[in-house]
Amino acid sequence: MKGVHQFGVKGKLAPRYVGPFKITEQCGPVAYRLELPPHLVAVHDVFHVSQLKKCLQVLEEVVDTTQIQIQPDLTYEExxxxxxxxxxxxxxxxxxxxxxxxxxxxxxxxxxxxxxxxxxxxxxxxxxxxxxxxx
Known part of the structure; x- marks a missing residue:
């Protein structure tokens, strides 16, 4: 469906990140548990290191989850x-x-x-x- 994107993914070369989120623990050599906000309760809180990016506060690459309304199927409308x-x-x-x-x-x-x-x-x-x- 056009205009609806899962966490802002809009094409192969336009990766988007949500966050930043605090790392609460290292679960293994390449897995980390994150402290996610309550509205992301449906998302599993353990991520592989390849799915994480160090937060450098580059505002163009981070979607502020407080300003968008994430629906139960983890999508939002732009x-x-x-x-x-x-x-x-x-x-x-x-x-x-x-x-x-x-x-x-x-x-x-x-x-x-x-x-x-x-x-x-x-x-x-x-x-x-x-x-x-x-x-």
Whole structure:
């Protein structure tokens, strides 16, 4: 389902992390137990070291779990924030408008190109009133 991402994973090359969380104990040579907040009770609290990243307080790479509403299936819905660019592609029958959209909890570098039809259907009040604004 488009617009819904599990902990912000949006494509192969866009890893996201939630946290930071305190390490409470080392369970083995490569496993650590984390102190998770109550709203992540469905997530197992022991992680392999390859799934962890040292917290350097790089805000672009960390999703703040207090500002997003994580649903019981551990997903959250992102909302479009801003249109950064627009382009048109012509086929034999019609012209399709695309918008470069910045999403909530993502930086401008992670903006995606979305079809106008999708944005009008899912977020009807988001698009600008005239399509000539971003030419």
């Amino acid at each position: 909302k479009p924030i801003k249109v950064l660019d627009q382009k048109r592609r012509s086929t034999r029958q019609r012209t399709i408008n695309f918008y470069k959209v910045q999403w909530s909890n993502h930086s401008e570098e992670e903006a995606t190109w979305e079809q106008e039809e999708f944005l009008q259907t899912k977020y009807p009040s988001f698009l600008p009133s005239t399509s000539n604004e971003y030419k």
